[in-house]
Amino acid sequence: MVVRINGKSEEIQGTTVLDLLKAKNIDPHMVAVELNDKMLERDHLATTAVKEGDQLEFLFYMGGGR
C-alpha cells in the first residue's frame, strides 16, 4: 500500500506504526509521530495499524540553538 511519510509517497507492507519505525531503523524514543495531522501517543505506536493513504510525519527532536 502507499502512504505518505514526511510528505513523500512510499510503498510499504501492511504493518503497525512501530514496525514501520523499526523497519526504518528509527528508535521510537527519538521521534514524535503524527498520523493524519494528529499526534500519536507513544504507547499506541505498537497498536496503531498503518492504512492505505495515511499521512505520517516523523518529527525528530531538534535541540541546538547555540
Place this chain on the structure above:
Amino acid sequence: MDFTDEQITRYSRHILLPEVGGKGQKKLAKARLLIVGAGGLGSPAALYLAAAGVGTLGLIDSDAVDLSNLQRQIIHHTPDLGRSKVLSAKEKIRALNPDVNVVTYEDRLLARNALELVRGYDVVIDGVDNFPAKFLINDACYFAEKPLVHGGILRFDGRVTTILPKKSACYRCVFRNPPPPGLVASCQEAGVIGVLAGIIGTIQATEALKLVLGIGRPLTDRMLDFDARRTAFREIKTRRNPNCPLCGDHPTITELVDHEETECAVKVTSDIS
C-alpha cells in the same frame, strides 16, 4: 512618546510600510522582548530586533565567548573571546542602536528564576541549545501566558514554531518530554552549519516583530522545518493535543521542573570511535 527627526530617519523604511507606520514603530519602541541564549539563534535575532527599534531587549546567558562559537554566533567578535556573552552582545546592540535598552542576566534559566523573568516581557525567543532548557521555556511561557518563538538547529536542519499559550499547540503537545539522555545529539558537538543560525534566528525575529505589531499570520499550529542541504522548507501541521501533559485536558505538569541535562557529548564521541 514622540520620535526625534533622527529616529524618524532611522526607522523610515518601517514607517513607510502601511502595516507598520509611526503607530507600529511606537509599538516596537514600547515592546519588551526576552532572548534566552546569546548564541547562534540569539545573535541574529538580537541584532535585527535591535535594528528594528525594539525598546527593551532582555538577554540571559551564563556563558563566556569561546573560539568555537565564532563560526555562527555573529554578535560576538574575536576580541570578545573569554568575555561574558551577554555583555559582549549588549555592546554590539548599543553600538547598532542606542535607542535599545538592553537588560542582561548573566545566569542560566532554571525553574527557580524562569517564571519571574518571563513575566517581565511581552514575547520570548528560545535560543538555547539543550532540551531541558527548551522544555523549561515552553512551560514557563505557558504558565506566564507569554507568546514564545521556538527555534532549533542541528547539522543541516532547522526548525521554527510560534506558540501562543492556551491558543495553539505547545512544544509538549508534540514532544511530550525531553528525549532520553544520550539518544539524541542536542548540542554543538554534533556540528551545525553556521548560517543555519542566521536563517532560523531571523525567522524567529520576524515572528516576534509580527506579534508585537499584531500583523500577518503567526507561525502557530505548524512547525516550519528547513533543510539546508536541499534548500527546502516544509511545514508540518500541529494542533493542541488533549493528552498534552502541560496544556491538555488533564495536565500532569502544574509547576516548573528542571529536567536533567542530556549527555549528548558522550554519545556523539562514542559514535565516532
